[in-house]
Amino acid sequence: MHMNSAPHLLSEDRADFERILDDVLRNAHDRPDLTSVGERLNTEQLRTMALNATAPITTAAAAEYEHYRKIREESRSPGPSVPVRDSVLEPDASEPTGSGAGLTAVVTVLLPVLGGTAAVIFLLVGYLLKALSRPPAFADSLVAVGWFFGAVTAIGILAAATGLLITALRNSSTQLPAEEPTGGELPDEVARAREAWRHALLERGLLPFLRAALADPSTDPAAPPPRSIKHLPKIGYSRPDFTSPDEGATTGQRPSFTSPDFTSPDFGGPDHPPE
Template sequence: MHMNSAPHLLSEDRADFERILDDALRNAHDRPDLAEVGKRLNAEQLRTMALNATALISTAAAAEYEHYATIREESRSPASAASVRDSVLEPDKSEGTGSGAGFAAVITVLVPVLGGTAAAIFLLVGYLLKALDPAPAFANSMLAVGWFFGAITVVGILAAAVGLLITALRNGATQLPAEEPGGGELPDEVGRAREAWRHALLERGILPFLRAALADPSSDPAAPGPPRSVKSLPTIGYSRPNYSSPGEGSTAGRRPTFSSPDFTSPDFGGPEHKPE
């Protein structure tokens, strides 16, 4: 990216451009140089003109944008490499504990189910036997076994709940914060570069463009025909090359002129000259 070439904003940065433009138009009446907004050109018309000239305006902050985009890409590369490395090494790390964790999960799920089923069966049979007259002697034993399995069921449910809570806390502590669209959790250096680009874009790009649009009568939307763009803009960080036709202002492109030589015979010099 070169200072004299219009930078092409990445799609993820166009939202920043539009947000800065909207803020400038929203607060236009707080700036004396933009007090004319709404008289000849309203905010929506200026916004459309600026969006159509995004590449021209962005050129004013080309150096800052290049720096911001470069260090942002560099900051993303180590994180990507670390995530790939972790995903590759994760099976090796968990290989020794995978079977133990799987067995514990199975037990945690099965204990409440089996315990609850056994408790229901033993309690139902025990109370049915207690209803008989006379009640069998092992009816109380059936009830005791049923309540024992009921207690195991309660303990299993509590253990499963604690296990789920610990797993959720562990995953929450190791989870990386997601980057919000348009700029969320950014490293300090990237954040400073982004703010420098935004400031340069506003002060050297958007505001000069808006001032030029308001001062240029050729951009009057009430004029007949399609709206015309701003004719001239203040210098905002680059200059256009000066092209001229071969015949304008210079003789560099003119074709040289030639005159034929004047040949005369050695013994004829005109009527006033007589040969000797």
Template sequence: MHMNSAPHLLTEDRAEYERILDDALRNAHDRPDLAAVGQRLNAEQLRTMALNATALITTAAAAEYEHYIKIREEMRAPTSVASVHNSVLAPAAGEAAERGAGFGAVIAVLAPVLAGTAALIFLLVGYILKMLSPTPAFAETMVAAGWFFGALTAAAILAAAIGLLITALRNGATQLPAEEMTGELPDEVARAKDAWRHAVLERGLLPFLRAALADPSADPKSAAPPRHVSRIPKVGYSGPDYSSPSEGSTAGQRPTFTSPDFTSPDFGGPEHQPE
């Protein structure tokens, strides 16, 4: 028993099939064999009929579609393997990077805050002490300490800004542009896709549309193909092959019978009477 079934059209390829159909209907008047579009059946009715008969139409390009999805899956396989590999190695490297990044972030945030707070306190206390009479001896020390922490605050803020700039530049260098992430298909996949599109159009859609336009009984809401469609290959199961017994074998043959030979008696005249 042999199976000649076409591969099922995947969900991700249904939109592409609809684009092929829409392009064919949009350019129908450029083809003399489809010039009758809009007379008895309009483009929307033909589109409904072709969508209802998607499985039948795409069967005409079964070989090209099978090759296309095979090449596409092979091209996707290395990306999947790399993703799994990265997902296995990412936790260990990510934990170390996270610890380092977390410590740096804490320092970058706390250093300016703490230094600025200390500078404010020392300057405020130092200038208040300098207003007293007599001025305490350590008032100048408090003011100097305040200015020191003020300078430290400015340096911490500058360091944090530089760190943020370096992080932004590093992330920008490792991030893929949008056009690269959604770029064109590899050449082999693109060729397989074009071959499938051409086969669907030339061997599936166009014969279907021509048959629908030529069949006066075609129903736009029916999923049944037009009666004149005859180029769609047969899909299904072929019956087992049965062979008749060989000529030299006697088993299973019907016995043959011959009728007995009867002879009529000899009749004659008196001269032929038995003695």
């Protein structure tokens, strides 16, 4: 028993298979060996037959397809990490680090919060005191202090926004571009492997299948795909031939058995000899 296995056509490659098939059928009358398309089998019937026989057709280009898949998977696998400059990962020794940078970040964040809170409190209390019939003398001072903290809050917000903008620009300048190609373009090696597979699929798979289907007058479009097409391997299992134990044996007479002859116990001893 033996088996010829067809390669598993990935779903992303089935579109290529159908595209090549449609192109061949669309330009069938430009090929001398396919000029009979439409006489007995039309393009839609041939397309259905070819789609049902995807496995044997793709087997004809199995080597090219496996090479194409291998090259494509290698191109998609992440490559070795790109070393980043030390100046990006490690700060310069001459620049202040550690607690200085942390203190600056804390002040930048807390200054707008604390300044805004103080401004609201001083302004609220100052204007409430000024609303009295006889406002105290320090009411104007509270209002002035509140406006001062309001200005500090505005300056803190502006400084924080500037710092965020500078950080974003610095990070974008040190970001590494993606290595994988975009826009649907393939690397040269992958493109060559794909083209080799498509060519083998056309010349050794689709065209022989279509020629065999058109040349066979007994081909039924509604029947399962033919399994013995020229230039295409036969897919499936070969059943071993088993013979019956009685097959081929020389037929003779069956053995017969005879029952033993038993004599009647008609004897009377030594005085009576048997009859």
